[in-house]
Amino acid sequence: MADLAKPAPETSLTQMAHANVPKPGECPATLHAEPFPYGWIDSYLPQDIYDALERSFVMPDLHPGLDTLKKGKKRVSFRMPPVPDTLAGLDPVWRDYLSALASREFLAHCLEWTRQLMPLDSLPEGPYRELFRLRQALTPDQVELQCEFSSIEGGALLPPHSDSTDKLLIFVHYFAQEQWVEGWGGATEIYSPPKPAQRVNFSNFFLPRDQVDLIGSSAFRPNRLFFFAKNDRAWHGVSALSPESNLPRRSFNFSLRIRADAKIDPAIEGLQARIRTQEQQAFPA
Secondary structure, rough: OOOOOOOHHHHHHHHHHHHHHOOHOHHHHHHHEOOEEEEOOOOOOOHHHHHHHHHHHOOOHHHHOOOOOOOOOEEEEEEEEOOOOOOOOOHHHHHHHHHHHOOOHHHHHHHHHHHOOOOEEEEOHHHHHHHHHOOOOOOOHHEEEEEEEEEEOOOOEEEEEEOOOOOEEEEEEEEEOOOOHHHHHHOEEEEEOHHHHHOOOOOOOOOHHOOEEEEEEEEOOOEEEEEEEEOOOOOOEEEOOOOOOOEEEEEEEEEEEEEOOOOOOOOOHHHHHHHEEEEEEEHHO
């Protein structure tokens, strides 16, 4: 293996990227169980691999696939497997990292870790527990990763929400620059609405930031992998960055989700519709 103190040939570095992507559930992590399973893994990737990815991070506003959300977040999104050909010009080390994430082995690991993070008895009895029992029976062939290169700049934010109902396990890999100042913000925040009826939100209703209480956060730091398992109370977001911030909040986000074309138990859709009808009564139109 090449001496990592010296510039290594690109092919060697990309080969190492694929071989050195850890299984998140096997990494030392800070883990919280309430109000939903969430936490983070520091120094997720070996430093040389992370540095190579950081240098070649895909900035959404420089990519033809740019999509800008209502509150200003910029992203380039895609699904895998396989790694899409639409990411023209992607650095080889990124392509190798994505290939490792898209492997059947990684998907199977994430499914099993989701089951471990969220035992069924942690969910309320009734439609929620029955829905998650069916979700936890999914196989690697029924899931995929929804991915995005994300950039949030001064004034932009992610309002409190709980993510779409097709998601199972969500990862946010932070790519904070050396010059990033934590006082600018950028943390992933964990919330709980003061109104009890609004705390349950599997269906992904949104609320303004001033209508939820901050109960936890994960600082935006280089090579930190934030994660959470979606349950019925997975409120989270990112507050607006300080006007003093002069760098974008960069992250690579990947979520284990049910494939849109997957043949799944039809009871899943029925339970989700029933839950949404019940939950929407607590949220203004």
